[in-house]
Amino acid sequence: MLEVERRGAEAAAGQYYMLKSWETELTLMRPISIFKAETDALHFMYRTVGQGTQRMARLKAGDPIRLLGPCGNGYPCAEIKGKVAVLGGGVGIPPLCETAKTLKNNGVEVDAYLGFRDVLFAVEDFEPYCANIFVSTEKGEEGYKGFVTDLLKPENYDVVLTCGPEVMMRKVASMCAEKGTTSYCSLEHRMACGIGACLGCSIRTKNGMKRVCKDGPVFLSTDLLWD
Amino acid sequence: MAEMNNKVNLAVKVAGVDFKNPLIAASGTFGFGEEYNELYDVGLLGGISSKGLTLHPKDGNEGIRVWETASGMMNSVGLQNPGVEAFIDHGIAQMRRFGNVLIANMGGHSMEDYITGASMLSGADIDMLELNISCPNVKSGGMAFGIKADVAKEVVGEVRKVCAKPLIVKLSPNAENIVDMALACEEAGADALSLVNTFQAMAIDIHKRKPVFNNVYAGLSGAAIKPIALRMVHSVCKKVQVPVVGIGGIYTAEDVVEFIMAGAAAVQIGTVNFNNPVVGREILENLVQLCQKEGIADLNEIRGIC
Numbered sequence: 436m437l438e439v440e441r442r443g444a445e446a447a448a449g450q451y452y453m454l455k456s457w458e459t460e461l462t463l464m465r466p467i468s469i470f471k472a473e474t475d476a477l478h479f480m481y482r483t484v485g486q487g488t489q490r491m492a493r494l495k496a497g498d499p500i501r502l503l504g505p506c507g508n509g510y511p512c513a514e515i516k517g518k519v520a521v522l523g524g525g526v527g528i529p530p531l532c533e534t535a536k537t538l539k540n541n542g543v544e545v546d547a548y549l550g551f552r553d554v555l556f557a558v559e560d561f562e563p564y565c566a567n568i569f570v571s572t573e574k575g576e577e578g579y580k581g582f583v584t585d586l587l588k589p590e591n592y593d594v595v596l597t598c599g600p601e602v603m604m605r606k607v608a609s610m611c612a613e614k615g616t617t618s619y620c621s622l623e624h625r626m627a628c629g630i631g632a633c634l635g636c637s638i639r640t641k642n643g644m645k646r647v648c649k650d651g652p653v654f655l656s657t658d659l660l661w662d
Numbered sequence: 663m664a665e666m667n668n669k670v671n672l673a674v675k676v677a678g679v680d681f682k683n684p685l686i687a688a689s690g691t692f693g694f695g696e697e698y699n700e701l702y703d704v705g706l707l708g709g710i711s712s713k714g715l716t717l718h719p720k721d722g723n724e725g726i727r728v729w730e731t732a733s734g735m736m737n738s739v740g741l742q743n744p745g746v747e748a749f750i751d752h753g754i755a756q757m758r759r760f761g762n763v764l765i766a767n768m769g770g771h772s773m774e775d776y777i778t779g780a781s782m783l784s785g786a787d788i789d790m791l792e793l794n795i796s797c798p799n800v801k802s803g804g805m806a807f808g809i810k811a812d813v814a815k816e817v818v819g820e821v822r823k824v825c826a827k828p829l830i831v832k833l834s835p836n837a838e839n840i841v842d843m844a845l846a847c848e849e850a851g852a853d854a855l856s857l858v859n860t861f862q863a864m865a866i867d868i869h870k871r872k873p874v875f876n877n878v879y880a881g882l883s884g885a886a887i888k889p890i891a892l893r894m895v896h897s898v899c900k901k902v903q904v905p906v907v908g909i910g911g912i913y914t915a916e917d918v919v920e921f922i923m924a925g926a927a928a929v930q931i932g933t934v935n936f937n938n939p940v941v942g943r944e945i946l947e948n949l950v951q952l953c954q955k956e957g958i959a960d961l962n963e964i965r966g967i968c
Contacts, residue, residue: 455937459913462735462884463728463936486730503701503939627728627735627936630701632693634713634742635728637721644721644742649697 436470437479437491439500446472448534449509449596449621449653453629454479456491456500463487464503466626466648468530468598471560477502480529480557506629507652510596510619512537517593521565522548522583522607524599528557530621531598535564546592550583550603582606589616597621601661608656618656622647670953671960672946674708676905676927677828677853679789681708681763684918684961685946688909688932689714689767689792689832690739694753695760698935702943708928709763711792712753716769717779719745725876729865734884734911735933736863738875741769746779750786758787765830769794770807776817781824791827793818793852796834796859808834808859811846822851830907833857835887835894844898844906856907856930857898858891884933885911892924899925899966913937915948919956925966 437454446452446469453464465487471478483492494500512534519538521531528549535545546567549558553576561568569586570578579586584603589595589611597607598621611618624636624647631649638645640658645651672683687695687704689711695704704710722742729736744753746768757764766788770776776793783791795817796808807817818831829851835858837843844855860881865874874880891910899906908926912918913934921929934941958964 459733459885459934459937461730461937462733462933463730501938625726625728627737628691628697628939629936630697630939632697633691633728633737633936634693634722634739635737637727637739637742639721 437467437481437494437500439477439479439502441473441475441477444505446477446505447509448512448537449530449598450505450507451530451652452477452479452502452504453506453626454491454500454502455487456494456498461487461490463627464501464629465491466506466629468621469505469533470529470557471533471536482526503629507648508650510534510621510653512541515541515543515594518544518546518591520546520548520587520589520592520595522550522587522595522597522599524550524583524603525552527597527599527603527621527623531596532557532560532564534596535561539564548583548587550599551577584610589614589618592616594618604656605661608659608661611656619653620656620659621653622651624648624652669959670950672949672953674928674961676907677790677830679763679828681928683708683946683949684922684926684928685942685949686711686763686765686907686928686930687935687942688930689794690737691932691935694757696756698939698942699760702940704942705760705762706946707762707942709765709789710757710760711765711767711930712749712757713743714741714767714769714794715743715746715749715779715783716741716771717746717775719743719748723875723877726874729874729880731863731865731882731884732886734882734886735936736865736875736880736882737860738877738880740877746782750782754787763789765790765792767792767794767832770817773817773820777820777824780821784825784827788827790830791825792830792832792856793821794832794859796832796836808843809837811838811842814843815846815850818847818850818852828853830854830856832859834859835890835910836862840894841897841901844902848902848904852904854905854907854927855898855902856909858887858894858910861887861890883911885913887911888913888917892920895921895926896924896968913941915945915952918945918949919952919964922961923964923966923968925968927965
């Protein structure tokens with residue numbers, strides 16, 4: 436977890452920042468989504484996987500960090516009405532917390548579906564904003580045993596917002612399409628510039644080539660081509 | 663700062679075109695300038711080289727396109743671009759707003775594409791054409807033009823015939839012999855040379871037991887290539903008469919001065935923009951201070967002194 440002093444920027448649910456705690460020892464900044472945006476602080480929750488996140492994990496309180504953002508387009512919370520499910524898997528879970536908060540503040544009823552490999556995290560952070568929280572683990576250590584998508588009934592919701600492994604989001608998109616429920620996916624992609632200039636994260640969509648960093652990371656599921 | 667600026671003259675001239683300073687945003691790293699202009703006034707830069715254009719629009723490569731490496735990165739974007747016509751219709755007006763030197767960068771797949779594209783751009787409101795004969799990420803020939811000097815000479819010669827604008831030819835470090843390549847392009851009518859483009863390189867995903875990039879090979883850039891790029895710029899500058907624009911892992915004002923001491927007329931910054939999106943402005947500020955500290959009143963004093 437990384438807590439950064441907030442300096443004014445309006446950050447929306449589902450947006451991300453490019454972060455670095457290095458000068459040029461590593462070349463690229465790292466895109467990390469907003470877990471919680473508070474009046475005076477931004478919280479980022481990340482999994483330590485590579486050189487960049489390892490360096491972040493070694494930071495001590497008060498160490499400097501560079502941020503670029505907020506970047507991209509988040510979930511269209513202002514347009515969402517009715518009953519909503521946020522469904523996250525693994526590292527896709529954190530951005531849905533700020534999303535649930537925003538929706539709840541807008542008077543939308545939110546249920547959370549959170550899929551974990553084995554150890555739960557952040558569940559309590561969703562509690563203030565969600566009417567119901569469903570959790571799953573792959574081997575059943577906590578909650579439902581299996582995939583969290585097994586628990587979702589799209590017909591019970593007006594909109595489903597998802598973030599996580601591609602295979603999971605693809606499943607959510609197809610379940611929602613089948614029941615006529617609108618769904619949005621937040622895509623993860625390797626990025627270089629983070630602002631739409633380098634075209635390092637382009638994907639093919641039904642509306643042509645799109646930049647995950649700038650046009651996304653959130654896309655209407657029906658605009659996506661998964662192959 | 664304004665007062666300090668007065669004491670150092672950063673202005674340079676490349677092939678008859680005046681740049682207010684030697685810093686140019688490198689093609690492919692800066693789009694058409696619009697995104698970075700939201701972060702700082704990119705008109706501060708001496709010039710901007712556009713995203714690499716091709717005659718027809720291109721979607722670019724499938725699969726992973728960027729990959730971080732030790733002191734650098736690899737890319738395999740594959741020249742995703744809107745095509746020459748869309749650039750002429752929309753891109754140029756957008757870039758003109760910045761008020762600095764507008765360089766259109768163009769690559770190609772065939773002699774015909776090069777000639778048609780160059781001829782269209784020659785008639786458009788650009789300041790210079792940078793001919794990319796060196797993109798390693800496009801199959802079916804893009805690279806071949808940049809490897810063999812006699813092939814490069816032919817394409818540059820044909821483009822020269824249809825191009826009334828100052829013509830920069832961007833060289834690949836993968837050329838069989840970079841000096842022979844430079845001399846061939848000069849002889850074929852290039853007004854300037856820019857070097858180097860990315861080095862052809864490879865990464866393997868050991869867990870998947872497959873190359874990272876769909877095209878197997880991709881282009882390496884960043885600090886890792888700087889000393890080699892500097893050597894190539896140096897050796898080319900010793901042999902050619904035309905001005906050389908230095909490219910390759912330039913991250914700092916000190917790097918800029920190194921390339922100018924090696925003989926470069928101007929330089930391009932690419933990969934470093936990803937590390938720090940406002941680095942162009944910072945390098946310019948630092949360059950003024952560095953010149954003051956080193957007693958350099960004009961970059962012409964130090965050009966090619968090594």
